[in-house]
Amino acid sequence: MHIPYGRQSIDDDDIKAVVETLRSDFLTTGPKVHEFEQCVAEYVGAKYAVAISNGTAALHAACYAAGIGEEDEVITTPITFAASANSIIYCGGKPVFADINPITYNIDPEDIKRKITNRTKAIIAVHYTGQPCDMEAIHAIAKEYKLIVIEDAAHALGADYQGKKVGSMSDMTTFSFHPVKHITTAEGGMIMTNNKELYNRLMLFRTHGITRDPKLLSRNEGPWYYEQLELGYNYRITDIQCALGISQMQKLDTFVAKRREIAKRYDEAFANIKNIIVPNQKEGCNNSYHLYVIQVKNVDRRYVFEELSAAGIGVNVHYIPVYTFPYYQKNGYDLVRCPHAEELYKHIISIPLYPDLSTEEQQYVIDTIIKLVNN
Incomplete structure (x- = not known):
């Protein structure tokens, strides 16, 4: 899978x-x-x-x-x-x-x-x-x-x-x-x-x-x-x-509605998991959910990432702070610091989110993540 x-x-x-x-x-x-x-x-x-x-x-x-x-x-x-x-x-x-x-x-x-x-x-x-x-x-x-x-x-x-x-x-x-x-x-x-x-x-x-x-x-x-x-x-x-x-x-509204449904299921599944922070939704903003990004706390992010990959679950990290790339570091950005961005980067993982993601597939993703962060 x-x-x-x-x-x-x-x-x-x-x-x-x-x-x-x-x-x-x-x-x-x-x-x-x-x-x-x-x-x-x-x-x-x-x-x-x-x-x-x-x-x-x-x-x-x-x-x-x-x-x-x-x-x-x-x-x-x-x-x-x-x-x-x-x-x-x-x-x-x-x-x-x-x-x-x-x-x-x-x-x-x-x-x-x-x-x-x-x-x-x-x-x-x-x-x-x-x-x-x-x-x-x-x-x-x-x-x-x-x-x-x-x-x-x-x-x-x-x-x-x-x-x-x-x-x-x-x-x-x-x-x-x-x-x-x-x-x-x-x-x-x-x-x-x-x-x-x-x-x-x-x-x-x-x-x-x-x-x-x-x-x-x-x-x-x-x-x-x-x-x-x-x-x-x-x-x-x-x-x-x-x-x-x-x-x-012609299908955009359907796609967005499906993405919001999937995001809501993630929100509910992870709401009481102490080592996971789900994305906050600001009042007045209606997110169209290109990505669903969790923060993993009190557990090694690389371990979670690699174990999810090994379990057949596609994950990514969005994003590495741009100014930390070698190109920027050698072009005058070596002293730039954005503390909140750097702290966020340490913990984030993007997990599967797309309209054709099935309920069964999503449940597998949820169960696997919870098991990893609880261990």
Whole structure:
């Protein structure tokens, strides 16, 4: 038996949608891209959406559109995948790490304020595991200091904050459609915004900085004519992927509901187990549960991890604090300390959570974990 910590859910409708596109006239840069963008924009309540090749490309594009450049500082969390910080460096900026709230595991607005300097340009708030950050406090800080807010919502499609869907609230929000996320396009991402100027910059950046839009051209030599206005990338996504994404979006609410059911069963099963801390859910936040992360206390985390793996249970650790990686250590981050993030890292394990996880499989996971931590 092997139970992965996460996996995609693909059905016959998804396969049919992909096959139909394979038989169509467009395999890439065709009508399915815009259709997918509209589908996600309508779901989250955003005006504009830009589908892109992956979640990292989405973050890179958002930092570019935000105008991040040399000597600009962007505050983010260390408890995230490296791409959240790397995307800042891609644009010439400097990541500044604010510590987490030890209860929610999300970036702490109070530490954001402490890390602001006259070079701070933006905040990248990561909705860790699918629980939205304290966006009311973050937006207040951004307004006070005139900062751009980018939400890294790779974990949070389908989540809502104070009654609003994640993806509709900030200058830009990025999503990822990797197979272990809420929906998949195999690889893929998207940036949401309500700002037309940011949207235009994102669209240029996705396609080499090239446009055929007559309103943006400096001159027009004929119907074949295009211009490169900025230095962009080839970050396009295919119609094949977007066809899968459109089909998957029809099931998103079902997927999220299933994830919440599984998380609730974990909460109840571990509630009275003294060596396990379950994730806390902040009032006003409706987690979409990309991950279910437990803390194991008074027992060696590596022992639990290795024994779960040996028992056929897929586990992972999300995340190693980004600034502790060798790349960051040799590039000026050797003295950075985020005590709450470092303490959390010592204890966390991500356990299986995906819509097709059966009740029997979940019970096996629960029983195995309880036995290990009690021993």
